[in-house]
Amino acid sequence: xxxxxxxxxxxxxxxxxxxxxxxxxxxxxxxxxxxxxxxxxxxxxxxxxxxxxxxxxxxxxxxxxxxxxxxxxxxxxxxxxxxxxxxxxxxx
Numbered sequence: 001x002x003x004x005x006x007x008x009x010x011x012x013x014x015x016x017x018x019x020x021x022x023x024x025x026x027x028x029x030x031x032x033x034x035x036x037x038x039x040x041x042x043x044x045x046x047x048x049x050x051x052x053x054x055x056x057x058x059x060x061x062x063x064x065x066x067x068x069x070x071x072x073x074x075x076x077x078x079x080x081x082x083x084x085x086x087x088x089x090x091x092x
Contacts, residue, residue, distance in 0.1 A: 008074035009034075033060045034072035042081040067092075 009031035013023045027035070040053050069087060076082035084091075 008068075008071045010068065010071070028068075029060070029063075029065045030068035031071045033065050034068040035075060036060065037067060037072055038075040038079075038081075042076060042079060 010028045011025050012028045014026055015021065015023055036053065036056050040049055040057060043049065069089065069092065072092070073082060073087040076087065
């Protein structure tokens with residue numbers, strides 16, 4: 001779980017109707033995909049990828065969710081896994 005989220009994500013408002021109607025601000029799907037890719041590529045513990053990560057990756061791809069490259073870069077820079085100023089699709 002992130003304690004201090006990097007900036008650069010895109011928020012969206014979702015209406016939840018149970019137990020009563022209210023709105024919640026959350027990440028959009030491309031930003032969530034960026035977080036998942038960061039976990040897959042840069043997780044620090046023993047280079048192991050969780051099985052759930054592979055399932056989630058397949059889900060994002062099947063749903064044609066685009067990767068928020070800007071947010072992915074912000075996360076990678078925040079954890080010092082990327083030190084250049086920008087990340088372009090070819091780098092990814």
